[in-house]
Amino acid sequence: MAVAEDAPPEGDLAPEPTPEPEVDHGADQPAARARHATTARFGVGALVVAIVLAVDQLTKAWALEALEPGVTRDLLGPLKLLLAFNTGSAFSLGSGSGPVIAVLAIVIVGVVVWAGRHYTSWPAVVIQGLVVGGALGNLADRVVRAENGWFSGSVVDFLRLPNWPIFNMADVAITGGALALVFLIGRDRGEA
Numbered sequence: 001m002a003v004a005e006d007a008p009p010e011g012d013l014a015p016e017p018t019p020e021p022e023v024d025h026g027a028d029q030p031a032a033r034a035r036h037a038t039t040a041r042f043g044v045g046a047l048v049v050a051i052v053l054a055v056d057q058l059t060k061a062w063a064l065e066a067l068e069p070g071v072t073r074d075l076l077g078p079l080k081l082l083l084a085f086n087t088g089s090a091f092s093l094g095s096g097s098g099p100v101i102a103v104l105a106i107v108i109v110g111v112v113v114w115a116g117r118h119y120t121s122w123p124a125v126v127i128q129g130l131v132v133g134g135a136l137g138n139l140a141d142r143v144v145r146a147e148n149g150w151f152s153g154s155v156v157d158f159l160r161l162p163n164w165p166i167f168n169m170a171d172v173a174i175t176g177g178a179l180a181l182v183f184l185i186g187r188d189r190g191e192a
Contacts, residue, residue: 041125045116048129049136056137056170063158063168072160084166085145085154102142102151109135123184130177137170 067073067083075081088101109132116128138155145153157166167175 037120041119041122044122045125045129045132048126049133052130052133052170052173053137053140056134056168056173057140059169060137060141060156060158063156067158075159078162080160081158082160082166084157086157086166087152087154099142099151102139105135105139109139121184123180127177127180127184130173130180134170134173134177137168137173 063081063083067081069083069085071082073081112128112131112135116124119125119128139151141155142151142153145156147153155168155170157168157171159168159172160166
């Protein structure tokens with residue numbers, strides 16, 4: 001009787017396959033959930049930054065087209081429209097020091113992003129997005145409108161309230177984010 005070389009001898013059973021080691025998928029779930037939550041928070045923060053930046057740049061483009069410097073127009077109640085160009089910081093302080101202010105803004109954005117990489121609350125992520133989006137909106141003006149070197153461009157401002165400096169939507173996002181941050185910190189300290 002001829003036996004095939006590959007066939008097991010009579011009476012022998014084929015070797016049993018080596019069982020795969022059992023993997024505990026439950027241990028990975030908290031880590032996977034944490035990665036997913038971090039990715040979701042990053043996505044929401046990036047979306048807020050993009051929305052703030054888009055609204056800021058679109059409203060500034062509109063103001064440049066629709067408004068004339070020095071001509072005030074009524075908008076809503078005490079809120080007026082008045083096109084102005086700011087080479088300084090908020091409230092027109094430090095006029096002409098745009099490059100220094102821009103570098104400080106870049107550092108502040110870096111610090112806010114670095115500090116916020118471990119935020120776990122959604123309000124903190126949104127606040128971070130508001131501040132970063134607003135800062136990038138004004139930085140974009142300094143880059144796009146630069147005529148005398150890096151960051152020398154003027155920031156476009158066009159919103160005016162009585163007894164308040166002229167501002168723009170980036171300023172609204174930065175100020176709103178800062179006020180919300182103060183509220184959030186105060187609330188968290190009250191709960192501690």
